[in-house]
Amino acid sequence: MTAQDLLNRLRQFDAYPKTLEDFRIKTFGGAIVTIVSGILMMLLFVSELNFYLTKDVHPELFVDTSRGQKLKINVDITFPRIACAYLSIDAMDVSGESQIDVDHNVFKQRLDLEGNKIDIEKKEDLGDKSENITAAAKDALDPKRCESCYGAESTAIKCCNTCEDVREAYRQKGWAFKDPDGIIQCSREGWSENMKEQKNEGCQMYGYLEVNKVAGNFHFAPGKSFQQHHVHVHDLQPFGGNKFNLSHNIKHLSFGTDYPGMENPLDKTTTIAEKDL
Structure with a gap:
């Protein structure tokens, strides 16, 4: 048995026989169907891929036992x-x-x-x-200073070198912060002017x-x-x-x-x- 005979026998197992070129007719309608089919297949592919990649969230209510x-x-x-x-x-x-x-x-x-x-x-x-303290004012202050808390000193706060320190000392004492202009630290830092600047x-x-x-x-x-x-x-x-x-x-x-x-x-x-x- 020659090689050509072997190939011919093998072709008999082809489950998808091809139509002869002489019987193939290309039409405008066939082209439209092909294009529409291709678009539909692409849309279905993208849709299924998006569905596969989308996370599925399941809300769950449970008791948190952590401490x-x-x-x-x-x-x-x-x-x-x-x-x-x-x-x-x-x-x-x-x-x-x-x-x-x-x-x-x-x-x-x-x-x-x-x-x-x-x-x-x-x-x-x-x-x-x-x-808002200017650089010159900062340089003029002694870094080791211990300024007054205006009576609000405590074991936790013994020195009030900034306006914020005074406010915190007052807060811990439960005192109202009535007159910032009468406090040296606040006047030096322009606390009242800063409040007015940000008013609007x-x-x-x-x-x-x-x-x-x-x-x-x-x-x-x-x-x-x-x-x-x-x-x-x-x-x-x-x-x-x-x-x-x-x-x-x-x-x-x-x-x-x-x-x-x-x-x-x-x-x-x-x-x-x-x-x-």
Whole structure:
């Protein structure tokens, strides 16, 4: 048996015989069907591939039995009518733990009344960090000095070398911060002028808090806070009786670790205050 005979016998097993070229007719309608079929096959391929790559999220509710761990609260909130210098954030829970004037992992960005960022390259921690002292004034101060806390000294705070130190000492004593102009540190740092400069500004607060996994609350409010007779109080006396518009836009508010596809009910929520408080 020759090789040609072997090939002919092998061709008999072809399950897909070809039509002779003489019987093939190419038509315009056939071309349209071919193009449409190709497009449909491509769409089906892309659709099935996308379905295969899409994550399927199954919400599940269960009891958290872990102890001693912290819950992360992610925030990004804009206050278009109240300045950063006025705002503070506090967190409290039923276990008795309080975080007053939180300044760790939470930042503020000054905004103008149009919502545009001011000093966009500079991120400041919450609270008045007294960064307006001139270089000359800083050089003139003795780094080993121990200035007065104006009667608010304690075992924890014995020296108040900045206006913020005095405010913190007053807060821990539960005293109102009435006359900043009468305090040398505040006058030297231009605290009152800084408050007036930021009066017609807005503020964006963003970052995260770490709290106990128990019932509690956190809130943004003007003025430093302190505890007095088991009552949570915010000191507004340094602001001279000014009223504040607490309208705000919640860009993002979530609990725990974010993951793709997660929906947070308060995201992109805006609340407009009907009147100043």
